[in-house]
Amino acid sequence: MWPLSRPLHSRLAWLSLGVVALAWALGEWVAERTPLTLLLAYVPPLVWLFPALLALVWTLYGRLRGRRRGVGLALLALGLALRGAGLLHWRPQGDGELRVLTYNVARGTLGRPEQILKTLKAADADVILLQETNFIPAGYGDRLRRGLAGYDLRRGHEVWTLSRLPVVGERQILLPGSRRVLLETELRRPDGTRLTVINAHLHTVLVSSALRGRWDEVRTTARARTWEVAELCRLATEAAGPVLLGGDLNTPPRGLLYRRLTRCIGPDAHDVVGRGPAWTFPSLYLRIDHQMARGLTPRHAEVRPTPGSDHLPLLVGYH
Structure with missing residues (x-):
């Protein structure tokens, strides 16, 4: 449930997580079924970092002001965006003939x-x-x-x-x-x-x-x-x-x-x-x-x- 009584920074964290998850799910699982979601699959993954970073900065600012809610959600959204962009991808390698x-x-x-x-x-x-x-x-x-x-x-x-x-x-x-x-x-x-x-x-x-x-x-x-x-x-x-x-x-x-x-x-x-x-x-x-x-x-x-x-x-x- 979306509690409107929550502070703005907490709601922003929820919104960031929801936007990143929904956009990624549409591009991944609906994708070629509709023209719009087909195009969504081609959005550069780095784009999803911006709302996640914005939410994290805002929630950290709220934390400095004594409001502790939302930081964990913002970090989760950022982690999903980083993973989706491939920036966390690191696999062991060897030699191939x-x-x-x-x-x-x-x-x-x-x-x-x-x-x-x-x-x-x-x-x-x-x-x-x-x-x-x-x-x-x-x-x-x-x-x-x-x-x-x-x-x-x-x-x-x-x-x-x-x-x-x-x-x-x-x-x-x-x-x-x-x-x-x-x-x-x-x-x-x-x-x-x-x-x-x-x-x-x-x-x-x-x-x-x-x-x-x-x-x-x-x-x-x-x-x-x-x-x-x-x-x-x-x-x-x-x-x-x-x-x-x-x-x-x-x-x-x-x-x-x-x-x-x-x-x-x-x-x-x-x-x-x-x-x-x-x-x-x-x-x-x-x-x-x-x-x-x-x-x-x-x-x-x-x-x-x-x-x-x-x-x-x-x-x-x-x-």
Whole structure:
């Protein structure tokens, strides 16, 4: 019950806790079911820190004035907001002999090929998954390819998969309503086992469409993403052995579609062995690039702060 007779600072603490919990629950459990809650799932988690911090400061001020109520609630709200923002995420890490890097390179519009190559070579990855490889600058892709000797390159419309492991199979699944594809490659590991790798760049939920009142565009994109996730789950189900999904999934780590992917493919590597918020899209403080695997054990996950794109690369080591 909301007792109006309580001091303002105590009511503010309750309000802060309620706002943080309700907003997070709607974005997590309702999410893609309605356009509004879909957008709520994309709100940067740092936003929820502001009401929690405000309530804590106000209740501490009240405590100085002899009013003790509300501090515990404000601290609880702040703790939930910090956890939701990933700032309390800290997992033990080890070494993995299979290194996989995923990186959206923004069509080569934000960095020189030499910058991207430096990042890729420093990662020393066995498998590299690139998105937005429909490069705009002339010759950009060719310069990247020449700099990555030793990798077998497989291309989709705007995705590249490069592997130092032998490629024994490949197929492309066209995504409806676009030229995007899901690029599936089958690799042979040194022990002779097969690994299915899926490189994906899913459709983007454009908040700008909602701000302009174009709700039909938001609904169309939401339907496309539902189909794409269903197709990814189908591919994972068909694969006989270990499966790895990586790429720019344009999906924060919450909501119905994200949970469906983790159920049908496997856990998010960052959730298992990552540290900190790992914002792969730092301008909005969001983590939307992921790696998920079945039949592989993640041992190390890190986001590398490098120039050359509006995304940051995610490197994962697996056992």
